[in-house]
Amino acid sequence: MTYTTEIIINKPRKEIIKTFEDSSLFPHWQRGLKRSRVISGKAGEEGSKRRLYINIEGQSIKMTETIIKKNLPEEWHGQYTSKGMKSIQKNYFEALDDHKTKWTSQSEFEFSGFMKLISKLLPDMFKKRSVMVQQDFKTFIEEGKPVKTN
Structure with missing residues (x-):
């Protein structure tokens, strides 16, 4: 499964990367x-x-993150592994002007076992989570509101 999400954040790229x-x-x-x-x-x-x-959704998940590429402020790529899942997240940060940045995230997932079934039954769940993470980041950096109060 692959998909791309984008969000425009009203902050300078330097502040976003920090x-x-x-x-x-x-x-x-x-x-x-x-x-x-x-x-x-x-x-x-x-x-x-x-x-x-x-x-997530009442389930405790232990995951390993590996930074596979770091070329900031332009891009940051990570690999995430947990039981039944491997994911690569490729994040790109484009300064649109001095106070606006576009964050594009390309997501690739591979599933096995029970997670393969979940991915077939709830295919939109993963993309919705990615969109939520980007929106939570935007809210936090623009408004100072942590996710607990969103």
Whole structure:
């Protein structure tokens, strides 16, 4: 499964990248993220791995994030793996002007086992989650509202 989502954020690209990279701010815009920790490499650098503990729809999920490409401020790509799922997220940040940025996210998913069935029964669930993450980020950076109060 592949899809692309886009959002226009009314902030300069430099400010967006600073927030996007700050792991202490992740819980403010990544809905359901309970905690994360680096398990290998230098935090935030290409090749590093981070374990994510997420609660989505009442389900606890343990996921591993690997930064596979970091060419900021233009692009950042990550691979996410959990039981039954592998995903690659390619994020692109385009400065539209001094105060407006377009964030494009290309998502690729591979499923196995039970998750393969879920992806067939609820194919829109993954794209809706991606749109929600981008919207939560926009709300947080533009209005200062963390996801808990959205």
